[in-house]
Amino acid sequence: MTQATVFQTLEAVFGDRFTTSPSDRENHGRSESYFDTMPPDAVVYVRDEQDCIRLVEHCYTNDLAMIPWGAGTSLEAQAAAPRGGVCVDFSQMNRVLDIDTDNMLVTVEPGITRKTLDHALRHTGLFFPVDPGADATLGGMASTRASGTTTVRYGTMRENVRALRVVTAAGQVIETGTRAAKSAAGYDLTSLFVGAEGTLGLITQITLKLHPRPSAISAGRVAFDHFDAAVQTVIETIQTGLPAARIEFVDTATVEAVNAYGNLNMPHLPHLLFEFHGDTDSVIKYAQDFQALCHANGGQDCAFSNQTEERTALWAMRHDAYYAIRALHAGARAIVTDICVPLSKLAQAVSETQHDIAQSRLHGPILGHMGDGNFHAILLVDPDHPTDMATARALSDRMAERALALGGTCTGEHGVGLGKRKFMTAEHGAAWSAMGAIKTALDPKGLFNPGKLVP
Helix, strand or coil: CCHHHHHHHHHHHHHHHEECCHHHHHHCCCCCCCCCCCCCCEEEECCCHHHHHHHHHHHHHCCCCEEEECCCCCCCCCCCCCCCCEEEECCCCCCEEEEECCCCEEEECCCCEHHHHHHHCCCCCEECCCCCCCCCEHHHHHHCCCCCCCHHHHCCHHHHEEEEEEECCCCCEEEECCCCCCCCCCCCHHHHHCCCCCCCCEEEEEEEECEECCCEEEEEEEECCCHHHHHHHHHHHHHCCCCEEEEEEECHHHHHHHHHHHCCCCCCCCEEEEEEEECHHHHHHHHHHHHHHHHHCCCEEEEEECCHHHHHHHHHHHHCHHHHHHCCCCCCEEEEEEEECCHHHHHHHHHHHHHHHHCCCCECCEEEEHHHCEEEEEEEECCCCCCHHHHHHHHHHHHHHHHHHCCCECCCCCCCCCCCHHHHHHHHCHHHHHHHHHHHHHCCCCCECCCCCCC
């Protein structure tokens, strides 16, 4: 069948939820990555699992690629369509299917966003803790094994997805995992699909672990003369068992940006941002103990609060850091990259990255998740300067190579997509070929999100 004939069939099946309009295709070819727009040939808005089954059957019969789409926030072009095909938009599959407060679980469709889920849970006393900053969809977060500011206490999507329903290449629905807290029965297929970036099937349901919403929260910030002292403070915090919910850092360049953007007056020094969860007495005690560790390592200007407004302002500043940095250079394009290293190597990785950036003509503030050794560089590129993009990519590549040399990973949370495939052999060796074998076994025609993640 020609593509035109196949598209006529899909239009007959899906009606006005199938489109080849240039604007829809263009919108589904963009992302927050540095890649150029790569639009699909068509877009289908699925609304339930049966839609997904029908779509997979038609596409697999006619050799059409399928690219899952959540909110389009991917930073390594995971949702781009370099080979065309059909973009599978999950925005209409956005329901909460079941809230199980007794077992502290919630089952959702993949198109629901993190903030919408939080609103739905507001009356339960429970919450879902994984916070990547953006209001991403839960399907996208599962597919990229997302994490964020609360990882140090609550873990990543890997630790918080209990079970999945997935449509496979054969048009069958498989269930991975159960509602039980653990299992020793067979391969861990849930973990296989979490982080697969849509290359193995279409996720249609996700069962997530919930956590008690803390009755009290204390948060604050502290400055250090030297980044090494901040890292040492975090190492001691973890070693002494202080249950930090968040430990973030921002470098001096980031502080200067957020000061200008938000009319703040933070000292022009590296900072830690921290948060503790618990009851009123415990969070104050945790914050005081943390403050003592900071002071022992030269921390200064330490302040913390359990007032909602002040905490909200602190984390709004952290989440707005990207926009504050972008505002430093009007018209600049931001290349955002991440690596993750063992915590003991974090100071070295940040220092060497800062040195590399300083040797270039680019501005590149650094910030990240101190508690788990994951950090980001936001490289500002002048789109009219002929060498800026090449310089930024070289800096990003050098960061990845450094992470691998230090025993870390080329990406802690952004994922592989198109952008970091070139580092997979160096990071995984023969294990990358094993991933390719799994891909071939589950997707023999290579139609699920082709070109991403695997060989």
